[in-house]
Amino acid sequence: MKPYKSTDTKITDISALEPDAIYTYQDYLRWSFEERVELIKGKLFKMSPAPSxxxxxxxxxxxxxxxxxxxxxxxxxxxxxxxxxxxxxxxxxxxxxxxxxxxxxxxxxxxxxxxxxxxxxxxxxxxxxxxxxxxxxxxxxxxxxxxxxxxxxxxxxxxxxxxxxxxxxxxxxxxxxxxxxxxxxxxxxxxxxxxxxxxxxx
Missing domain, CATH: 3.90.1570.10 (tt1808, chain A)
Structure with a gap:
């Protein structure tokens, strides 16, 4: 996996992210899409949309x-x-x-x-x-x-x-x-x- 090329732009659509990139907490702070996600060692994980x-x-x-x-x-x-x-x-x-x-x-x-x-x-x-x-x-x-x-x-x-x-x-x-x-x-x-x-x- 490669480091994500960070920008100062807010990202409002999760599809704009590169699934195989490595992300940091600073990248995470710029995301404002509806989906909830987690980062584990830079890898992006989608969370369950609605718990049972x-x-x-x-x-x-x-x-x-x-x-x-x-x-x-x-x-x-x-x-x-x-x-x-x-x-x-x-x-x-x-x-x-x-x-x-x-x-x-x-x-x-x-x-x-x-x-x-x-x-x-x-x-x-x-x-x-x-x-x-x-x-x-x-x-x-x-x-x-x-x-x-x-x-x-x-x-x-x-x-x-x-x-x-x-x-x-x-x-x-x-x-x-x-x-x-x-x-x-x-x-x-x-x-x-x-x-x-x-x-x-x-």
Missing amino acids: RKHQEVSRELSLALGNFLKGKTCKVYAAPFDVRFPNTNDQKTYTVVQPDLCVICDHTKLDDAGCNGAPDLIIEILSPSTAAKDLKDKFELYEENGVKEYWVIYPEVAVVETYLLNADGKYSPPVKYVNGQSVNSEVLAGFEVLVSELFVD
Whole structure:
């Protein structure tokens, strides 16, 4: 892939972009088309145009549970669309900006008006058929190498939650799976737990 030839012109049509080019966060800021996109190491990924009803319900229940738990605490929870940037350690340019379904940030120095610059403490992705491969591979590797301490992957169609915890070697430990009748516990947010059955409302 080749670097995109940046211009100062606002781009209002996604078809004007070069699918195989490498983009930066500065390019991303000049895009004003309707489609939601993410950049992972400069590569353009389209997001799901409209999450399913189950996806939205899980996001709502988790947002409420996390919001109530974090009242009066230092950490903050944010729901998509909310930009999380991962700067390149070599040249400090940003080639990655993603919009996790939910994320929790405890270090306020990472927060600015544009979103979060650096790794959140906890990221939660709710799988959609069109984004499952990206969440399970590209984002998994991205969050691991950038030091996201805890990563939850939620499968709304089968009511399953998997959690990954970053170990001392900077790698995610094998997933812990939670199903109906169990409570999901967070290691990063000590004391936070939620019943799997409460996330999947009919």
